[in-house]
Amino acid sequence: MNYPVWEVPILGGGLLIGAIAILHVFVAHFAVGGGLYLVLTERRAYRTADEGLLQYLRGHSRFFILVVLVFGAVSGVGIWWTIGLVTPPATSTLLHVFVWAWAIEWVLFFVEIVAALVYYYGWDRLDRRSHLAVGWIYAAAAWLSLFVINGILSFMLTPGRWLDLPLGSRSLWGAFANPTMLPSLIIRTMVAVALAGLYALLTAAAIEDSDLRPRVTRYAAAWVLPAAVILPLAGAWYILAIPRLARAISMGGSPPVTIFAGLSVAFSAVLFVFTFLGPFQRPQAFSLPFAVLLVLLGLGTTAVTEWVREAVRKPYLIYGYMYSNGITHAEADRIDREGALGGARWASVREVQPENRLEAGEELYRLQCASCHTREGFNSIRFAVLGWREEFIDFQLRYLDELKGFMPPFFGTVKERQALAAWLAGLTPRGRHPAAPELREPVWGEP
Amino acid sequence: MTLPIPAPDAIPLPASGTLLEILLVATFALHLVPMNLVLGGSVLALWSALRATRSPHHARLARWWARLFPVAVALTITSGVAPLLFLQVLYGPFFFSSSILMAWPWLGIIPLLLLGYYGFYWYSLQFEALGRRGALVAAGSAACVTAIGFLFTNNLVLMLQPEKWRALYTTGWPGVAWNAGDPSVLPRFLHFFVAALAVAGFAVLLLGVRRRQAEPEFGEWAIRLGARWFVGATLAQLLVGPWFLLSLPEPVRQMFLGGRMTETALLILGIVLGILAILLVLGHRPWEAALALGGSLALMAVIRDRVRAAYLAPHFSPQTLEVEPQTAAVVLFFLLLVLGLATVGWMVHRLFRSAGSRA
Secondary structure, three states: OOOOOOOOOOOOHHHHHHHHHHHHHHHHHHHHHHHHHHHHHHHHHHHOOOHHHHHHHHHHHHHHHHHHHHHHHHHHHHHHHHHHHHOHHHHHHHHHHHHHHHHHHHHHHHHHHHHHHHHHHOOOOOOHHHHHHHHHHHHHHHHHHHHHHHHHHHHHHOOHHHHHOOHHHOOHHHHHOOOOHHHHHHHHHHHHHHHHHHHHHHHHHOOOOOOHHHHHHHHHHHHHOHHHHHHHHHHHHHHHHOOHHHHHHHHHHOHHHHHHHHHHHHHHHHHHHHHHHHHHOOHHHOOHHHHHHHHHHHHHHHHHHHHHHHHOOOOEEEOOOEEOOOOEHHHHHHHHHHOHHHHOOOOOOOOOOHHHHHHHHHHHHHHHOOOOOEOOOOOEHHHHOOOOOHHHHHHHHHOHHHHOOOOOOOOOOHHHHHHHHHHHHOOOOOOOOOOOHHHHHHHHOOO | OOOOOOOOOOOOEOOOHHHHHHHHHHHHHHHHHHHHHHHHHHHHHHHHHHHOOOOHHHHHHHHHHHHHHHHHHHHHHHHHHHHHHHHHHHHHHHHHHHHHHOHHHHHHHHHHHHHHHHHHHHHHHOHHHHHHHHHHHHHHHHHHHHHHHHHHHHHHHHOOOHHHHHHHHHOOOOOOOOOOOOOOHHHHHHHHHHHHHHHHHHHHHHHHHHHOOOOHHHHHHHHHHHHHHHHHHHHHHHHHHHHHHHHOOHHHHHHHHHHOHHHHHHHHHHHHHHHHHHHHHHOOOHHHHHHHHHHHHHHHHHHHHHHHHHHHOOOOOHHHOOEOOOHHHHHHHHHHHHHHHHHHHHHHHHHHHOOOOOO
């Protein structure tokens, strides 16, 4: 209500954040696990005096730098950009709770970046012990930054005790040590280790030495497999710790979310089975196209899983505190009493009048619906209300949160609700409103 | 109609506004160094790349820039994250609003950065293989980072002008209402751009000083070239700077022209340090000049903050926000900062101390 609204056509803001976030997550977890992979593999190469492995690792570290330092860092900045543009109130809230956590994470990020560069440029310049030490510093800093960010991300779904205290005395620690922080940390750590193996399969498959290739391939595959055991356990813990509604949405309550949750499990299972039967059992037969396929499967798993994690948080951005459209519990009553438009500083209409009803309705759409819906594209509002009569839309708006549990209620006065209903009804082309029941057919295209 | 400035967040600031402001300015000053090396350096690298076939010195210098860029860009991004964080928590209602008004060009920074950054890596890793085509890659990356700088200037001026917002929001295309037409945007951008050229020139000078022992001819050449860029750009600043000052709104400008003692003194000191740096360079005292230049950069970061405060004075001051300090977290941050800097210092020291020892 406080900020101007940026409508992203076709995609919608949520999907835009999602697209960037998924790519970032897929690389950022590699950044964490990949550091451990580099340093442990380097140690192994020294212990077994394996020159070939060491040579491979140099090439892998260049690949690592190009993926992690460039794409990982820039896509991370990209998330800041998009969340600020799409959901400024939630971004502001998170900043006010967690600015020091982020400041701490920034220190870790700084150490991480310098360590990665020193590691990469230090192959010929550092003695073995120092080089390994730098590798460990990288791995530790990278994991610790995951530790910090994970606390912030899990807070959004399960703020826990933080919600019970008055605003001024809500501590950072109460928010950080929330109910899903630990299971989520285990999941993300295991995903990071698995992704380290998955990316390493890509570079392993490109090794030319036919003696070295299967050795590294089998070794890299072994990094993927532990997650197959630990992820289901940590996943079960996580599911038990999330809010009841979130659990319900992902387990039958909302068919698309349930399907995606199922896909997440199915993709992971296929990935583990393929990795076990392919590169782990028959490393000689492993090839670059197979590796690319596995990495794409990993990206697909990340995409559906992150999507589900975001979807189950509905109708909230910060559970129990701020709804998907940026309205907080605290301001909801006032908005119902005094109206949504009056307090919306950027709205062109501040009060519903007979002559500005449609304009007011559109403004209300922008304020309360556009954070999840687009007009014509993804989750299209026009399609959602197509063929509905104004009174029916008004009825739906009145009981919105009861009819659709994953949507926030409508906030505002009766007049405002009716104005929104009138604007929404206008989205159905003139003359296609079902004045009589038989007219519904062409609208829905039913047989 | 009142200005559409969003209300401050319902949650109090987790530290005093002054502390956050100091961190904002300090981390921004740190950001200036690698940022200037990337922005100004990409122009100087292009300059050298275009002359590389005729001059082995220019070829050598272009390769030096090529090697520096991946590291300099990484440090630019890293050091830029912190001031952005503190800016958002302190000035969120202003920064988020202006960002949304120019959402599309603002979001364009991300692909530009990705493109420019990979370009720098390409230029760096494939320097020999690229040969003369390297100049094209350098030019592409230079264009990307220059565009990014211009977009930043646009947004950071627009966030200070809430009186413009409503008109930009309601007319024209939503999310592309940037601020390029504002009289102070171009001089402000040029002010930073010219400073970046000066700092990059100074880096070439320091390179010459360091290489003078091992490669006397190249060293002397680099010193002369670097000094020319540095002095030339700083003299140009004597034109751009006043233009920028005159383009500022009356009350802001007045503050620096005697209206307020502190601000006027800061500006005079900054200019004096800049001129002192020129004189020291001309007097062959590079390290003293580096100190003067560093001081001048730090002052500019402070002055920039004062300019922001003056613009926003009628509407907002971060010092008026409600505060509920998270003292333990602040202490932990500073402890980790010291530990982190020590770790970084150790790693960098190792890298340079043992240079060549194992090869």
